[in-house]
Amino acid sequence: MKFEDQRKLMIQQQIERRGIVDPRVLEAFYKVERHLFVDEDARHLAYNDSPLGIGSGQTISQPYIVALMMELADVQPDHKVLEIGTGSGYQTALLAEIAKEVYTVERIHVLIERAKILLQELGYENIFYKSGDGTRGWEGSFPVCKEFDRIIVSAAAPEVPASLIEQLAIGGKLVIPAGQRSFQELILVERKENGYEETRHGGCTFVPLIGEEGWHEY
Numbered sequence: 768m769k770f771e772d773q774r775k776l777m778i779q780q781q782i783e784r785r786g787i788v789d790p791r792v793l794e795a796f797y798k799v800e801r802h803l804f805v806d807e808d809a810r811h812l813a814y815n816d817s818p819l820g821i822g823s824g825q826t827i828s829q830p831y832i833v834a835l836m837m838e839l840a841d842v843q844p845d846h847k848v849l850e851i852g853t854g855s856g857y858q859t860a861l862l863a864e865i866a867k868e869v870y871t872v873e874r875i876h877v878l879i880e881r882a883k884i885l886l887q888e889l890g891y892e893n894i895f896y897k898s899g900d901g902t903r904g905w906e907g908s909f910p911v912c913k914e915f916d917r918i919i920v921s922a923a924a925p926e927v928p929a930s931l932i933e934q935l936a937i938g939g940k941l942v943i944p945a946g947q948r949s950f951q952e953l954i955l956v957e958r959k960e961n962g963y964e965e966t967r968h969g970g971c972t973f974v975p976l977i978g979e980e981g982w983h984e985y
């Protein structure tokens with residue numbers, strides 16, 4: 768089956784059928800070619816209902832969980848989005864389809880370099896890249912941005928990093944898997960005028976967020 772047809776089936780059977788309805792999210796999933804973000808020898812698996820290895824012991828997440836995080840985040844076209852855990856760059860591309868600007872951070876240098884080359888080849892001009900520890904957010908990076916409308920963390924933290932909370936704008940939303948190292952819950956933090964509200968959205972399993980405000984090395 769052609770990749771385009773596989774992609775349509777993935778969206779219908781794995782994403783829409785499980786309740787994702789945000790038209791912007793669905794349109795982004797139609798546009799971004801997931802098979803380009805995995806190694807050539809794994810391309811035939813790119814539209815499967817599962818995560819896949821991307822090298823350096825890391826994964827591109829299961830399509831549905833990416834869609835769920837994006838629907839919870841409710842990204843709008845005028846938003847500045849901070850993404851922690853670039854990985855393959857797949858979710859970065861999905862976010863860049865919707866948001867005004869995406870600021871993405873990855874701690875493994877080879878991964879962010881590879882993602883950057885691919886995303887630039889694909890023509891994305893609204894993405895800024897940082898190689899390093901994303902538990903401290905975009906702190907000290909260029910272009911300067913001190914507050915984000917949305918923050919999406921795609922690696923599992925023991926708890927929500929304080930630095931990320933601080934970089935969330937009023938009215939902002941942060942989505943993060945947090946809990947134990949082997950199993951987490953998907954958490955949505957919303958910053959209101961007078962504080963923060965936290966809701967939980969089901970169990971999940973992500974690779975660990977490793978850094979100053981995350982887990983320590985393996």
Ligand code: SAM
Pocket residue numbers: 825826827828851852853854855856857858859872873874875878899900901902921922973974975976977978979981
């Ligand atoms: N969203 C990505 C995609 O579409 O391919 C998948 C991300 S993968 C599940 C999680 C990524 O988070 C890994 O590439 C890992 O190296 C990265 N990571 C872990 N700790 C990090 C940290 N402190 N700062 C930035 N990235 C981190």
